[in-house]
Amino acid sequence: MYKKKLLIILMILAGCSGVEAAGNPAAGQEKAATCAGCHGQDGNSETPIFPKFAGQHAAYIAKQLYDFKSQKRPNPTMNAISEMLSDEDIADLSAYYASQQGTTETPPHNALGEKIYRTGNPATHVAACSGCHDPHGKGNPLAVIPSLRGQYAAYLEKTLKDFRGGVRGNDMNAMMRTAALKLSDDEITAVADFISGLK
Numbered sequence: 192m193y194k195k196k197l198l199i200i201l202m203i204l205a206g207c208s209g210v211e212a213a214g215n216p217a218a219g220q221e222k223a224a225t226c227a228g229c230h231g232q233d234g235n236s237e238t239p240i241f242p243k244f245a246g247q248h249a250a251y252i253a254k255q256l257y258d259f260k261s262q263k264r265p266n267p268t269m270n271a272i273s274e275m276l277s278d279e280d281i282a283d284l285s286a287y288y289a290s291q292q293g294t295t296e297t298p299p300h301n302a303l304g305e306k307i308y309r310t311g312n313p314a315t316h317v318a319a320c321s322g323c324h325d326p327h328g329k330g331n332p333l334a335v336i337p338s339l340r341g342q343y344a345a346y347l348e349k350t351l352k353d354f355r356g357g358v359r360g361n362d363m364n365a366m367m368r369t370a371a372l373k374l375s376d377d378e379i380t381a382v383a384d385f386i387s388g389l390k
């Protein structure tokens with residue numbers, strides 16, 4: 192048991208230092224010009240179907256870019272764009288966006304969404320999102336669990352449906368496919384709404 196835990200900690204540390212060691216935010220800022228048309232210059236996209244990632248954890252951004260590059264996460268646009276990025280580009284871009292400030296959204300309060308987020312749905316075995324993503328939606332950088340707060344509801348809804356249907360399957364140990372599997376359409380809409388308003 193002890194050995195297994197130690198091994199997991201070492202694997203996490205090795206993964207993170209590899210990704211974050213070399214990132215240069217100033218170089219990343221220049222490289223981000225290519226991405227600005229869809230994601231905004233600082234990672235605060237203006238179109239709800241393009242995700243925001245200003246202030247997102249660098250390790251999570253880097254993981255997504257590698258997953259797009261290897262086609263582990265399918266999206267024709269991002270698969271083609273990430274193809275052209277070197278390891279250094281990925282480290283620089285991730286460091287730059289992580290250093291930016293994310294904008295917030297102010298949807299009306301959604302009671303069903305809050306219930307799913309904080310307690311899940313025991314009747315259908317839906318786990319509480321807050322257990323992994325943090326009560327304020329800040330995620331957990333060491334475990335490469337993304338920050339969700341302030342993300343557009345439209346993107347959250349799309350990606351939750353992608354996890355539920357197995358279209359997006361780049362989550363370690365199927366953590367998100369399992370979390371989303373038993374969510375109904377109404378619950379997805381509600382929880383996406385609630386999360387977008389987290390600060």
Ligand code: HEC
Pocket residue numbers: 223225226227228229230240241242243244252255256265266268269272284349350
């Ligand atoms: C033509 C529009 C477009 C351009 C240009 C573009 N992206 Fe994207 N990007 C998208 C779309 C659409 C998605 C959502 C994919 C999905 O639904 O799974 C996305 C997703 C992402 C994600 C995943 C975010 C998350 O929360 O999981 C990252 C990271 C990303 N893009 C980084 C970049 C970087 C870095 C560049 C520039 C090198 C870039 N993108 C250029 C359209 C674009």
Ligand code: HEC
Pocket residue numbers: 242254307308317318319320321322323324335336337339347350351361362363366367370371374382
């Ligand atoms: C067991 C831990 C765990 C639980 C419980 C969990 N998540 Fe996640 N979630 C993750 C991990 C890990 C990822 C990153 C997957 C990857 O590497 O692409 C993630 C990714 C996401 C993403 C994608 C973010 C983006 O920017 O693309 C969304 C949205 C999300 N989770 C929402 C939820 C919601 C809503 C719930 C509750 C119904 C939930 N999660 C429950 C671990 C969890």
